[in-house]
Amino acid sequence: MLHVASCEDEMGKTQKTSLKDLENGRKARIVTLPSGESRRRLEALGLREGKLVEKVSGMPFHGPVTIIVDGRQIAIGWRISSRVEVEPLLENDLHYDSLEKEEP
C-alpha cells in the first residue's frame, strides 16, 4: 500500500474543513465522520475515514451537498455534511487525478 505524503508540503498547509464548506469541484480526503446513526448510514454508502471524495455541489437554503465517492454520487443533508471533516487535496497531490482510493 502506498504511503501518501500528508498535505503539509511546500505548497503550504491545507486547512481541514467540512464537506459543507469544501469548494465545488474540489477533491478531498475524509478525516472524520460524525458518530452515531448517521455514521452507520454513511459507512453503508461507502464513506470511511481516508476515502477520497469530490464535491459536486451544494444546494442553497441549507440544501444537501452532493459528492462523488468511488465514481458514485451521494447526497448528504446539510447538517450532517457540516459534520464531515475533510482535508482538501492539493492540485499536485499524486492522487488528484486518480479514482483509486487509499486505505487508511
Added chain:
Amino acid sequence: MSIEKKTSKTLLLVGNPNVGKSVIFTRLTGVRALSSNYPGTTVGFMEGCLRYKSEAYRIIDVPGAYTLDPTNEAEQVARRMIDEGADLAVIVLDATALERNLYLAFQTMERGLPTIIALNMVDEARHRGITIDVGKLESLLGVPVIPTVALSGVGISKLIERIPEARTGHVAPLSSEERWQKIGNIIGQVQKVVHRHHTLRDTLEDLSVHPLWGGLIGILVITVSFYVIRLIGEGLIDHVLDPLVAKFWIPLLIKLSEALERCPLAQHLLVGSLIDGSINMEQSFGLLSTGLYVPIVMVLPYVFSFYLALSFLEDVGYLPRFAVLFDALFHRLGLHGYAVVPALLGLGCNVPGILATRVLESERERFIAATLISVAIPCAGLQAMIVGVIGHLGIRYVFITYGVLFLAWVIIGRILHMTMPGYSPELIVEIPPYRIPSVRDLFFKLWFRLKGFFKEAIPLVMVGVLLINALYMTGAITVITGILKPIFTNLLGLPAEAAAPIIMGLLRKDVAVGMLATLNLSPSQLVVATVTLAMTFPCIATFIVLWKELGGKKMAGSLAIMIISALTAGTLLRIALSLSF
C-alpha cells in the same frame, strides 16, 4: 398461483439498491410473480419461480440493502431473510461500484450460504474505464462469478446454468474493519481503473444537482411529465375510450333501459336517471352508466399515463435528484428530500403514497408525510375531475385550486413541524447514474400499479353509486343536508345540496367532483366546494390505509387536521374569491 415449497429449492436474490436486481428477478422468473409483505413488517418483497432442467427454484427478491447491520426497515428484513437461511443465494453486484457492493456480499457469504455472484452492468463498467478480472475475483472469493448485463439479458442463461455450482466462499466472519481491509485487498488485485474524461452523461448528472441548472432541469422534467401525462390521458379518452363507449356501450344501455321499462327500480339502479331524455354517462348515476364510466373512462387513462411517467422517471434514476432539489423545502416541513417520492406517488393515488411513507425514518416524519398527502395531494382521479370539471370555467380556476392545495400543504406541514416534538432527520441517499430503463421492467411495474387501481377503485365506485341512490330513495339525504346546512351556507357559501357530494367523497373523490358539476354552482362556489372536498375526509381506501399505518389515535389526529384545514381553507378561499371577482 401456488409455489410449492417442499420440492423446490429456495434461492435468495441479494444486492444493494440500484444494482439491477429487479431486472435480474424478472429475467429469472418471467412476469408471473407474487408480491407480499414480510410478516410483521411493512416491507414488501417479490417472489417468483424458476425451473431449470429437473430443478425448481423459489426465488425471493430480498429488499435492497447496503449492509446487514440494518440502518432501516428494509435492511432489517433483508437480514432476517438471510438469517433464516435458504438453499442458495444469488448476489447481484454492480460492477461500477464493486468495492461498496462487496461489503454486503461478504456479510452474506460469511453467514455460510452457498453463493453464486452475478457481476452486473459490466458494460457500463467498461464504459467508465473499469476493468475487472473475473477469473481472479472468482478464485479469491471461492464462488462462481458470472458477468451479466441484465438489461439486455447478457449472461443470464450462463447464470442459470451455473446455479447448481453455488458454494460457500472463502470467508470467515470478520469485523467491519477487517472486512473493508479484505475488500480493499481484493479490489487492488482484480480491478483496474483508467482515468477517463467526463462524458455527456457525467455532465448531465453533475448539472442535475447544480443549484441553478438542476432547478431548471427539474422544472423541465415536471413540465414535460405533465404535458405527456395529459397528452396520453386525454388522447386515450378522446380517441379511444369515448368513441368506444358511444359506439358500443350506450346503444347497449339504451336497449337495456327499454327492456327494463316495466321494472323502474332496476332501471334506475343499473342505467340511472335520464338527463334531458338521454343517458348521460357522467350524471345519470346508474351502476352501468356512471358507475363504470367514471373509473374506467374518465380516471383510468390518467392513472395509466401518470404511473407510466412516474415509473419511467423512477427507472431512469431521476427521483433521487428530485429529493436533492426539494430537500431544503421539505426540511422546513419536518421531512427530508426523500419524502418527495411518497408525495409523487400520492399524486397518482394516495394509498400507495401513504404506504411509501415507510421509507421515512421516524414516526414523526411518517405522520407528517401521511397527513400532508391525504390533506393536500390530489390523486390522479381527483385531478382528472378537477381538470375536467373546473377546466371548463377557465384555466385560472384550475390554477387557483392547485395553488390553494399547495399553500395548504406548505402551511400545514410548517405548523406540524413547529408544534410536534422531535426533529427532522437528514437526507443521506445514493444518486444512481442515469440509465436507459428496461421496457419490460417498466411495464411489469406499471401493471402491478394498475392492478391495484382495478381491484380497489371499481368496486368502490359501484358501492358509492349504490349508496348515493339509497340516500336519495330513502330520503336520508334531506336529514343530512339539514344538519350540514349551517356549515355549508354560512362558512362556505354553498347550497345545502353540496352535502351529498361531500358524503360521496368518503368513497371516491373523483365521483364526488362529478356530482358537484350537476349542482349548477357558480365558478367560485365550484372552486370552494372542490378545494373543501379535496382536503376534507379522505376516501375510504385512504382512510383504511391511514388507520393501518398510523394507528387509531394518530389517524384521529390526522382526520381532525384535515377537517379543520378544509373548512379554514374553504372559508378563506370563499372570502378571497368574493373580494377579487
